[in-house]
Amino acid sequence: MVSKEFFADKKICILGDRDGIPGPAIAECMQTVGGEILFTSTECFV
């Protein structure tokens, strides 16, 4: 599995799911991991 170091210099694209984990919740989590969040989106698969 990946380590925190892997994310350190990465650009992060977040594709959340309205019925799963929404984008902003993922963004909150990724801020504690590292990397730069470029965009956050919440898709709807219905």
Added chain:
Amino acid sequence: MDMANQARIKETAEKYGTDKVVVILGGAEAESAGLTAETVIAGDPTYAGPLTNVALGLPVYHIFELKDLIDPQVYEDQISMMEMVLNVEEIITEMSDIRSQYQDG
């Protein structure tokens, strides 16, 4: 995966390089998460969007897979409730299967 997000991912990968971009998913079901993962690795399997025949090979993970890296309190606040209602095991297995199908795992 919707067309607008395919376009954004494509532009981002072209701008920063495929070795610098990572995609993190929050899909509710293994199948939808798997399809999105496949799209950013191998191209749009539905041949409908901007990533059709574009194999970016991007690293892609579901947020459930990164639990051990995330601050426990933040994970608890943001994710744990959905963790109880979604099939975490199935989603993680699907993500792993898709990655090993196209990448090193």
